Amino acid sequence: xxxxxxxxxxxxxxxxxxxxxxxxxxxxxxxxxxxxxxxxxxxxxxxxxxxxxxxxxxxxxxxxxxxxxxxxxxxxxxxxxxxxxxxxxxxxxxxxxxxxxxxxxxxxxxxx
Amino acid sequence: xxxxxxxxxxxxxxxxxxxxxxxxxxxxxxxxxxxxxxxxxxxxxxxxxxxxxxxxxxxxxxxxxxxxxxxxxxxxxxxxxxxxxxxxxxxxxxxxxxxxxxxxxxxxxxxxxxxxx
Numbered sequence: 001x002x003x004x005x006x007x008x009x010x011x012x013x014x015x016x017x018x019x020x021x022x023x024x025x026x027x028x029x030x031x032x033x034x035x036x037x038x039x040x041x042x043x044x045x046x047x048x049x050x051x052x053x054x055x056x057x058x059x060x061x062x063x064x065x066x067x068x069x070x071x072x073x074x075x076x077x078x079x080x081x082x083x084x085x086x087x088x089x090x091x092x093x094x095x096x097x098x099x100x101x102x103x104x105x106x107x108x109x110x111x112x
Numbered sequence: 113x114x115x116x117x118x119x120x121x122x123x124x125x126x127x128x129x130x131x132x133x134x135x136x137x138x139x140x141x142x143x144x145x146x147x148x149x150x151x152x153x154x155x156x157x158x159x160x161x162x163x164x165x166x167x168x169x170x171x172x173x174x175x176x177x178x179x180x181x182x183x184x185x186x187x188x189x190x191x192x193x194x195x196x197x198x199x200x201x202x203x204x205x206x207x208x209x210x211x212x213x214x215x216x217x218x219x220x221x222x223x224x225x226x227x228x229x
Contacts (some may be wrong), residue, residue: 009131033216042116042204042219042221045216048215052164055215056215058216091156100161101146101158103155103156105147105155
C-alpha cells in the first residue's frame with residue numbers, strides 16, 4: 001500500500017527565492033489537500049482539489065502561493081519570493097470524496 | 113466558522129495508566145470528527161473518525177473516542193498507555209459540504225503526550 005508521498009522532505013532556501021513542492025497522492029484518491037503547520041500549532045488549511053479542479057483556497061493564502069493539479073494526479077505547491085514567515089512544514093493529504101484524509105510526511109521549508 | 117479546542121497543551125501519564133485527551137468543537141451542524149497522531153518530524157496518522165451512527169468509535173492502537181453532541185466534545189481515550197504512545201495528538205473537524213462529503217479540516221492546537229516508565 002503506497003501512501004502519500006512528498007518531495008523534497010526538507011528544503012532550505014534564501015529569502016526571495018522561489019520554491020516548489022510536489023505531492024503524489026494515494027493512487028485512487030480523487031481529492032488532494034495542502035496544509036501548513038508551524039511549530040507548536042495544528043495544521044492550517046491552504047487549498048484542496050477534486051481531480052484537477054481547485055475547489056477551495058484559504059483567504060490566508062497570499063498571491064505568492066499557487067497550487068496546481070494538472071492531470072488530477074500529483075500536485076505542486078509553489079511559493080514565490082519566499083519570506084521568513086513562510087518557514088513551516090507543508091503537509092499534503094489525499095482522500096476519496098467523503099473519506100478520511102491520509103497525510104504524507106511533509107516538506108519542511110527553512111528560509112535563511 | 114468551525115473551531116476546535118484542545119484544552120490541554122501537555123499531558124504526562126505513567127505507562128499502564130489510563131488516558132483521556134479532551135477535544136471540544138464549535139460547529140452548527142453534525143460534524144465529521146477525527147483524531148490524528150504525529151511523531152516528531154513526521155506526518156499525521158489517522159487514529160479514528162466519526163461520521164455518523166454509533167457515538168463510540170474504535171480506532172487503531174487501542175484508542176477509542178466518544179462523540180457527545182450535547183457537550184460538543186469528542187474525547188480520545190485509551191485504557192492502558194504504552195511508552196510508544198508518546199507523541200502529539202490532534203483533534204480535527206470537517207464541515208459538511210453536502211451529502212456525505214466534507215472538505216477541509218480544522219485542527220486543534222494539539223496535545224503533547226509524555227509517558228513515564
